[in-house]
Amino acid sequence: xxxxxxxxxxxxxxxxxxxxxxxxxxxxxxxxxxxxxxxxxxxxxxxxxxxxxxxxxxxxxxxxxxxxxxxxxxxxxxxxxxxxxxxxxxxxxxxxxxxxxxxxxxxxxxxxxxxxxxxxxxxxxxxxxxxxxxxxxxxxxxxxxxxxxxx
Numbered sequence: 550x551x552x553x554x555x556x557x558x559x560x561x562x563x564x565x566x567x568x569x570x571x572x573x574x575x576x577x578x579x580x581x582x583x584x585x586x587x588x589x590x591x592x593x594x595x596x597x598x599x600x601x602x603x604x605x606x607x608x609x610x611x612x613x614x615x616x617x618x619x620x621x622x623x624x625x626x627x628x629x630x631x632x633x634x635x636x637x638x639x640x641x642x643x644x645x646x647x648x649x650x651x652x653x654x655x656x657x658x659x660x661x662x663x664x665x666x667x668x669x670x671x672x673x674x675x676x677x678x679x680x681x682x683x684x685x686x687x688x689x690x691x692x693x694x695x696x697x698x699x700x
Contacts, residue, residue, distance in 0.1 A: 564619050565628070568637045571618065575641045578617035582607040609648040611669045614641060646670050 565571040583603045586594040594602045607613065615625040629638040646669075652662035667674060 564624075565634070568634050571628075571634060572637050574618045575614065575637065578614050579609065579641075579644065581617065582609060582613075608652075609645045610665065611642070611645055614645065642670070 582605055584606045586602045586604050588594050596602055611625065612622045615622045618625070620628075625638065628634045629642075646666070649662045649665045649670075653666075
């Protein structure tokens with residue numbers, strides 16, 4: 550009787566085994582895109598309630614997220630295929646998609662936003678409807694058919 554072959558997984562080990570660990574790193578990425586606003590004296594600017602005012606200094610992107618958590622964009626998308634990571638990555642994608650979609654309404658970011666939506670999110674294809682109203686009369690094929698009929 551032949552020996553039983555035991556298959557072992559080969560390849561690079563997973564970066565994440567726990568979705569909670571990944572979620573923590575994803576939140577750190579989103580937080581890193583914001584910075585406190587400072588006045589000319591170097592003090593943090595606060596609102597009327599004493600809360601510090603933050604401004605977004607980097608856009609949310611899928612590639613930026615992937616890089617921040619130690620992988621490339623394709624690997625991040627592959628993690629999404631794993632059931633235990635799907636909800637974590639799906640929430641991050643929704644947040645990025647919402648940000649990118651909002652950029653459609655400002656003059657500076659709309660072309661980049663359109664590109665990003667079309668390439669990173671389903672349902673954002675650019676479709677063109679082409680209607681052809683040209684009539685072909687006396688095309689070479691029609692002439693050939695007429696000559697065959699006359700034989």
